[in-house]
Amino acid sequence: MYNAEWDIRVRYGETDRMGYVYYGNYAEYFEVARVEAMRVFGITYKDLEDNGILLPVYEYKVTFLKPAYYDDVLQIKTTIPAMPQASIEFHYQTFNSEGEMVNRAQTTLVFIDKESAKPVKAPEFFLEKLQTHF
Amino acid sequence: MYNAEWDIRVRYGETDRMGYVYYGNYAEYFEVARVEAMRVFGITYKDLEDNGILLPVYEYKVTFLKPAYYDDVLQIKTTIPAMPQASIEFHYQTFNSEGEMVNRAQTTLVFIDKESAKPVKAPEFFLEKLQTHF
Amino acid sequence: MYNAEWDIRVRYGETDRMGYVYYGNYAEYFEVARVEAMRVFGITYKDLEDNGILLPVYEYKVTFLKPAYYDDVLQIKTTIPAMPQASIEFHYQTFNSEGEMVNRAQTTLVFIDKESAKPVKAPEFFLEKLQTHF
Amino acid sequence: MYNAEWDIRVRYGETDRMGYVYYGNYAEYFEVARVEAMRVFGITYKDLEDNGILLPVYEYKVTFLKPAYYDDVLQIKTTIPAMPQASIEFHYQTFNSEGEMVNRAQTTLVFIDKESAKPVKAPEFFLEKLQTHF
Numbered sequence: 001m002y003n004a005e006w007d008i009r010v011r012y013g014e015t016d017r018m019g020y021v022y023y024g025n026y027a028e029y030f031e032v033a034r035v036e037a038m039r040v041f042g043i044t045y046k047d048l049e050d051n052g053i054l055l056p057v058y059e060y061k062v063t064f065l066k067p068a069y070y071d072d073v074l075q076i077k078t079t080i081p082a083m084p085q086a087s088i089e090f091h092y093q094t095f096n097s098e099g100e101m102v103n104r105a106q107t108t109l110v111f112i113d114k115e116s117a118k119p120v121k122a123p124e125f126f127l128e129k130l131q132t133h134f
Numbered sequence: 135m136y137n138a139e140w141d142i143r144v145r146y147g148e149t150d151r152m153g154y155v156y157y158g159n160y161a162e163y164f165e166v167a168r169v170e171a172m173r174v175f176g177i178t179y180k181d182l183e184d185n186g187i188l189l190p191v192y193e194y195k196v197t198f199l200k201p202a203y204y205d206d207v208l209q210i211k212t213t214i215p216a217m218p219q220a221s222i223e224f225h226y227q228t229f230n231s232e233g234e235m236v237n238r239a240q241t242t243l244v245f246i247d248k249e250s251a252k253p254v255k256a257p258e259f260f261l262e263k264l265q266t267h268f
Numbered sequence: 269m270y271n272a273e274w275d276i277r278v279r280y281g282e283t284d285r286m287g288y289v290y291y292g293n294y295a296e297y298f299e300v301a302r303v304e305a306m307r308v309f310g311i312t313y314k315d316l317e318d319n320g321i322l323l324p325v326y327e328y329k330v331t332f333l334k335p336a337y338y339d340d341v342l343q344i345k346t347t348i349p350a351m352p353q354a355s356i357e358f359h360y361q362t363f364n365s366e367g368e369m370v371n372r373a374q375t376t377l378v379f380i381d382k383e384s385a386k387p388v389k390a391p392e393f394f395l396e397k398l399q400t401h402f
Numbered sequence: 403m404y405n406a407e408w409d410i411r412v413r414y415g416e417t418d419r420m421g422y423v424y425y426g427n428y429a430e431y432f433e434v435a436r437v438e439a440m441r442v443f444g445i446t447y448k449d450l451e452d453n454g455i456l457l458p459v460y461e462y463k464v465t466f467l468k469p470a471y472y473d474d475v476l477q478i479k480t481t482i483p484a485m486p487q488a489s490i491e492f493h494y495q496t497f498n499s500e501g502e503m504v505n506r507a508q509t510t511l512v513f514i515d516k517e518s519a520k521p522v523k524a525p526e527f528f529l530e531k532l533q534t535h536f
Contacts, residue, residue, distance in 0.1 A: 022280070059197050062195075328466075
């Protein structure tokens, strides 16, 4: 199991007229959280993509427990529960500054070869870097 | 069961550097789809909210089957599978112009009284209008 | 001078906690407005790009006169004031359903050859189609 | 003259199919930049708003010089060139990590009393905190 944390401050344009962070904007927060989680164990998502591996989201599920508000600093705890094979799972828990859980989510992403547009196994260099944390 | 359809043309800013519609943007498409589905049976979401009933999303789940591209006209088929009580479910299927399913999703929204910020049952006028379609 | 009109309904996620359309979201509305204005005289922006011509924005200026709100249907009047050479100007006026001007804006876009990444003159087929409206 | 700097890393969803940061997304970057610039001299925009003063954008102008890309860390230099009266001006210069200017922009915002929805002069506490930097 691999864990990482990332803080994101809510921007004005990310709120909606209810005064909450718009539910659609969390997908981008989780993308930032998983990219930063990967950066910590030595993988830059941009490099991955520049080296011909795309990692599009196949499934995304989120449960909203509490609203978040403008200017809140949200802490997102990201977990990779298992070593990836053809796909990789990320779990997320978002907390506000009172330590309350705002939501929990998970995404499944698949490794795709850019040229063939076909699914592939997770590349060796990816597995090697992640393995040291398991 | 209640069904409705809505077309959405993909905007340039909604694509990402993969050339696909960014996965986070579908949440907004589904929001448009369900609002337009409600408008057909006589409920304006804005009126609902102006009358003190908020309808925030509690759960959102989406499975991505195919990418969608800039300028595509996507057809979203929205279904309300059951009469709502304290919450309401919407199911979505998104199709491209070749009739291929791009993704399928579902959201669960809860009726909230704006003043008390407490969950409430679906308002009578809402149920009456929807009932005629069941 | 070439004129076109396009209606856009404000989405929930495009509002902010002030209850207004977030000021940053109008850029996307104007992009939709100019793409649809071009479609009317026979140019699909997607085709342009697929044929190796990019049209990035060089300058964008907007003056906000009134807020717009959730579910408003905004009418955007787009004008191309002059035949383009190396760049093309679009002027926009946004009106709400009461006919009040919400904002006015202008963008200057430059024709760029995708391969060389250099500025080029507006392509002949573009000029020919637009010319008939001048 | 007051100066501040803020770094923003480009998110995946903020790019478009050209591979650039979508031109519409800079408005949000500038909003973050000015909010953080204000935080440094002791004003939280959220507090301002919670105390009944809105600060909507009246004018926004941006000139794009170079594209920015996914995962770039952009540095935004924000300047308040003059003490505000009924309105406040912010100037921005965005630089990439090579020190190249990506764009320059300016916004004019007006102080609005939330209750009366009328323009007002900049509040005293705001002027006092800013004055020490002039």
